[in-house]
Amino acid sequence: MVYLGMDHGTTGISFGIISDEGIPIEVFKIDREDSKNGLVKAIDEIEKRINLSDIKLLAMTYAMGDGINTILPLNKVKNRGILSIEGAGKVTGGGTSVYSEIEESNIPTILIPGLHKNSTSLNPLFNASYSHQASSEKISIAYAALLETNWKNMIVGDISSNSVNILIEDGRIKGAIDAALGSIGIVHGPIDLEMIRNIDEGKITANEAFSNAGAVKIAKINTKVAHMKNKLLKNYENNDEKAKLAVDSMIMTIAMEIHGLIGISDNPIEGIVLTGSIGSLEKPFNFKNKINKYLKNKYPIAILSSESGAYGAAQIAKSVYNGKKEILGIPVDYTT
Structure with missing residues (x-):
């Protein structure tokens, strides 16, 4: 069975x-x-x-x-x-x-x-602030992450097409920051002022803006969603400046989001769990090492497979x- x-x-x-x-x-x-x-x-x-x-x-x-x-x-x-x-x-x-x-x-x-x-x-402050925090697979x-680490107080970062970070305290999800609100992923990201103007002028829909606001926007990649990650990583490996800027910008925004969740937590954070096709990545760059530039080795980091x-x-x-x-x-x- x-x-x-x-x-x-x-x-x-x-x-x-x-x-x-x-x-x-x-x-x-x-x-x-x-x-x-x-x-x-x-x-x-x-x-x-x-x-x-x-x-x-x-x-x-x-x-x-x-x-x-x-x-x-x-x-x-x-x-x-x-x-x-x-x-x-x-x-x-x-x-x-x-x-x-x-x-x-x-x-x-x-x-x-x-x-x-x-x-x-969830914490009612999150619910009052945001209509949506994370989709169900999070x-x-x-x-x-809970079963793997047994940490009761942690941040779980799922970094792939979206970037969504989740705050867990006392073994319960307290809140999360959705891809449309904070850090950028490969495909999706927050809608900024320039995009709002383009939406208001009828150049794009809000959903089109959200679906092209990730690292692909910076790297100037326009292909099928299923191919975007591989294209970005290949460009990065080939030392493409736009791809490197896209990856470094993405990691910076993710670090900002993780620090923000740590800052509003009531309990000391035991560790950070990273997963997703980018969060678990080791080549052509090691995501854990890059994010630690901002986390400064203050927290244990566990890696879960993208599965x-x-x-x-x-x-x-x-x-x-x-x-x-x-x-x-x-x-x-x-x-x-």
């Missing part, structure tokens, strides 16, 4: 499989475009690896997750747990196709919410199946 986790990421949909004992078995990724176009079926890919009847529980994430604030079984979820798909970055429809497949299957499944203004588990990443979202979701499935009624302060409404 196994548990399954699904990470609804920007560049693809990842599935993590763990054993009854919580040991990772395998992770695999489905391309969004292939899913949307029917070239790959999520259920087929799952069945290549395990029998569907062996899945005790699947925990999945989907988009912003701002329509729910509790971990729920799919039959209690309306509108896929979101308020709207608009204004949420690049939209391909691949994640929607996978959601429909899971919904139509007989796999027992729960949906993980995002962090937003209606989340009852919950599974944070849970993986932590999928495996973390699977660990949530395991914990919920075994009766846990709260994950990082987020309530659970599920009965086996």
